[in-house]
Amino acid sequence: MAVVVLGAGAWGTALAVAAAARQPVLLWARDAAQAAQMQSARCNQRYLPEVAWPAGLSVSADLSLALAAADGGSQPALLVVATPMAGLRDTLRQLPQAARVLWLCKGFEAGTGALGHEIARSVRPDLRAGALSGPSFALEVARGQPAALVVASADQGLCSAAVQAFHSDALRIYTSTDLVGVEVGGAVKNVMAIATGIADGLGLGLNARAALITRGLAEMTRLGLALGARAETFMGLSGLGDLVLTATGDLSRNRKVGMLLAAGHTLPDTLAQLGHVAEGVYSAATLQARAAALQVDMPITDAVVAVLQGELTPAQALRQLMAREARAEV
Numbered sequence: 001m002a003v004v005v006l007g008a009g010a011w012g013t014a015l016a017v018a019a020a021a022r023q024p025v026l027l028w029a030r031d032a033a034q035a036a037q038m039q040s041a042r043c044n045q046r047y048l049p050e051v052a053w054p055a056g057l058s059v060s061a062d063l064s065l066a067l068a069a070a071d072g073g074s075q076p077a078l079l080v081v082a083t084p085m086a087g088l089r090d091t092l093r094q095l096p097q098a099a100r101v102l103w104l105c106k107g108f109e110a111g112t113g114a115l116g117h118e119i120a121r122s123v124r125p126d127l128r129a130g131a132l133s134g135p136s137f138a139l140e141v142a143r144g145q146p147a148a149l150v151v152a153s154a155d156q157g158l159c160s161a162a163v164q165a166f167h168s169d170a171l172r173i174y175t176s177t178d179l180v181g182v183e184v185g186g187a188v189k190n191v192m193a194i195a196t197g198i199a200d201g202l203g204l205g206l207n208a209r210a211a212l213i214t215r216g217l218a219e220m221t222r223l224g225l226a227l228g229a230r231a232e233t234f235m236g237l238s239g240l241g242d243l244v245l246t247a248t249g250d251l252s253r254n255r256k257v258g259m260l261l262a263a264g265h266t267l268p269d270t271l272a273q274l275g276h277v278a279e280g281v282y283s284a285a286t287l288q289a290r291a292a293a294l295q296v297d298m299p300i301t302d303a304v305v306a307v308l309q310g311e312l313t314p315a316q317a318l319r320q321l322m323a324r325e326a327r328a329e330v
Contacts, residue, residue, distance in 0.1 A: 002077040003165050004028065004066050006091060008038065008059065010047035010276070011104055012082025014138035017048075018171055020057035026069060026077075032061035051142040063094070071096035078102070078161050080132070084277050085109055088116055092124045100158050102132045102151065106186030107283035113290040115183040115227075128155045131179060132162060133186040134237040135245035137252075141171065148172040150237045152182035174237060181233030184224040188301075189243040190254045190280030191287055192216030195300050196247035197258020198307065198314045212300065213247050218330070219298045223287075226294040254280040261307060262314045284308055299324060 001023055005016040008029035016027045029035040038044050042053045060066060069077040078100050081091050085107040095101060103116050114122070120129045130153025141147050151162040151173055159175040167173040176182055195216065199208045220243065221234045233239055246252045257278050260270040271281065288305045291298045303317040312320065 001075055001161065001164060002026070002069055003080065004069050004077045005080045005082050006063075006066060007082030007087075007104075008034065008044060008047075009082060009084075010044075010138035011136070012080070013044040013048055014051075014136075014142035015080060015082065015104065015132075015166070016057055017051060017053060017142045018144070018168070019165055020054040022168060023056065023165065025057045026066055027057060027059045028063060028066040029059055029061050035059045035061040048139060048142050051139075067094065067096055067099075070099045070101075076100060078165050080104065085116070085279060085283065089119050089123055092120055092127065092129075095124065095127060098126050098128060100128045100161060102130050102153075102158070102162060104132055105279070106133060106183070106190060107279040108187055108286040108290060110282060110286055113286050113293075115180070115187065117179045117183060128158045129153065130155060130158050130162075131183055131186070132166075133182050133242065134174075135241040137245070137249060139251060144170045146170055146172075148174065148237055148241075150174045150176050150182060152176040152179040152238070154179065176233065176236070176238075178230045178233045180227050181224050181229030182238040184227060184229055185220060185234055185236075185239035185242055187279075187283060188216070188220040188223060188287060189239075189246050190278070191284045191301055191304050192220070192243055193246040193252055193254035194258040194261075194278075194280045194284070194304050194308075197252070197255035197260075198262045198304075198317070199258075200255070201259035201262025202314060202318065204318070209248070213243060216247070216300055217243055219296075219300055223291055223294070223296050223298065226291075226296050253278040257281060258314075267308060267310070280304075281308060 003019045003025045005012045006028045016025045019025045038059045070079045081103040085105040132151050134149035136147050151159050163173045196212050284305050288301050306312040307317050
């Protein structure tokens with residue numbers, strides 16, 4: 001079975017490298033010059049310069065060529081959308097009818113507040129679709145270091161195809177039918193990682209970090225249940241697992257955002273230093289609005305939004321959280 005990855009950022013490239021050890025993989029890059037350079041160098045010098053590509057991986061900027069592999073035939077390719085959340089809707093619209101597709105992006109769409117599965121249901125209900133998520137830094141996956149992910153879909157055939165494509169000695173693929181829960185975990189953990197980065201940047205210590213992660217998991221679970229997810233999903237890879245990784249790992253973009261803000265950098269300066277997309281920055285206010293519409297209490301999210309929008313300094317946001325009235329732990 002062939003795999004086509006749409007998007008040549010760090011995570012798309014890493015997953016393409018991992019899959020190409022088992023079957024042919026075509027990586028689509030939007031920029032023709034970048035595609036040619038990667039094909040010549042046999043690596044993605046912009047995002048993963050130290051990772052050499054296996055022989056089974058090729059790259060192209062021809063979208064029609066990439067989509068043709070997934071259109072018809074007895075063995076259509078498995079499509080993987082590796083764009084940011086902002087690009088998911090437009091990408092899904094272009095896919096061939098009844099294509100098998102997984103998306104990697106995590107977050108809420110700006111403006112609509114939609115999760116990935118809600119976007120797919122709105123614009124392409126014919127697709128066999130799902131999400132691939134879990135605790136995964138691109139560099140470590142590309143290096144072949146051990147990791148575990150979860151593929152979530154109501155389509156068991158799609159889940160089986162993902163296991164066939166990606167499960168290996170270094171990468172374990174679990175399956176789930178709770179697409180809502182898997183997507184909520186992947187979206188909320190980015191905002192919680194910004195909060196934890198702020199706490200670490202302020203030098204608040206390991207106790208504060210543990211408290212933020214734990215209460216962040218509570219916020220994540222409350223929102224997920226309100227949207228119809230299963231509680232146990234948030235104790236799994238896409239919930240607690242991804243939250244711990246993103247909130248504590250030095251390779252986390254969202255955690256770095258929080259640390260830079262705590263150090264006194266402005267948000268524009270922080271994003272310029274980062275040089276990559278940090279989904280938590282773009283989805284925090286949308287997450288807050290979605291929670292408010294459902295009357296779900298998310299005080300850590302509220303504090304992060306206030307900092308990102310310049311309404312509170314990191315220290316003021318901390319004081320606001322600590323000043324909340326005592327309550328039962330739920």
